[in-house]
Amino acid sequence: xxxxxAGGDAEVAGxxxxxxxxxxxxxxxxxxxxxxxRVADGRxxxxxxxxxxxxxxxxxxxxxxxxxxxxxxxxxxxxxxxxDTCGLLLKAVxxxxxxxxxxxxxxxxxxxxxxxxxxxLVWVDGGYVNSVDDGLIGWAEENAGVxxxxxxxxxxxxxFHVLPRRWVVERTFSWLGRCRRLARDxxxxxxxxxxxxxxxxxxxxxxxxxxxEITPNxxxxxxxxxxxxxxxxxx
Numbered sequence: 001x002x003x004x005x006a007g008g009d010a011e012v013a014g015x016x017x018x019x020x021x022x023x024x025x026x027x028x029x030x031x032x033x034x035x036x037x038r039v040a041d042g043r044x045x046x047x048x049x050x051x052x053x054x055x056x057x058x059x060x061x062x063x064x065x066x067x068x069x070x071x072x073x074x075x076x077x078x079x080x081x082x083x084d085t086c087g088l089l090l091k092a093v094x095x096x097x098x099x100x101x102x103x104x105x106x107x108x109x110x111x112x113x114x115x116x117x118x119x120x121l122v123w124v125d126g127g128y129v130n131s132v133d134d135g136l137i138g139w140a141e142e143n144a145g146v147x148x149x150x151x152x153x154x155x156x157x158x159x160f161h162v163l164p165r166r167w168v169v170e171r172t173f174s175w176l177g178r179c180r181r182l183a184r185d186x187x188x189x190x191x192x193x194x195x196x197x198x199x200x201x202x203x204x205x206x207x208x209x210x211x212x213e214i215t216p217n218x219x220x221x222x223x224x225x226x227x228x229x230x231x232x233x234x235x
Contacts, residue, residue, distance in 0.1 A: 067098030
């Protein structure tokens with residue numbers, strides 16, 4: 001792997017050194033680090049659009065906020081994340097798996113206009129807004145100041161399909177899945193589960209700042225790398 005570029009390993013390690021789990025989670029909340037990664041990627045330091053999605057994780061331990069996701073037939077918790085168009089984490093909320101996606105989305109979007117005032121557009125899938133219940137659209141505009149745009153699934157249910165915009169958050173889940181601590185939900189408290197997501201994202205941000213090259217792994221990351229190269233061609 002290549003290690004060079006902005007900051008370097010020594011600087012990144014120095015900023016993280018000596019911090020416990022809570023301290024490292026707070027490091028992630030410092031927007032200056034995310035700004036550095038976005039600028040190094042050729043983007044505006046402050047995001048203006050985001051992608052929202054949830055992932056159900058099987059709970060290996062007991063603890064608070066444990067539920068059963070009937071759709072996935074999994075007992076555990078949902079990891080609800082909001083990422084920017086680079087795939088960097090903006091906000092993470094962990095809640096019981098039996099909480100519907102529309103209700104969980106409100107937990108993530110609440111306070112978004114304060115934390116990220118330039119974000120005006122959020123892409124979601126049909127699980128959040130559909131013909132049965134589209135109330136989340138009005139709620140998001142009134143309470144979060146953002147417009148929700150649904151990315152429809154491919155009409156052909158067979159085979160693997162990479163959806164426009166949606167691949168960004170799916171790639172982030174794939175990145176997080178490389179952290180063995182996130183293979184399942186091992187935490188007894190949701191606050192600890194949210195902190196572990198942020199710690200995993202710090203590893204990714206530090207790798208980018210250090211100039212580490214990450215080889216795509218699997219069809220989602222491979223297709224994401226191809227589309228990202230097309231999007232940035234000529235910039």
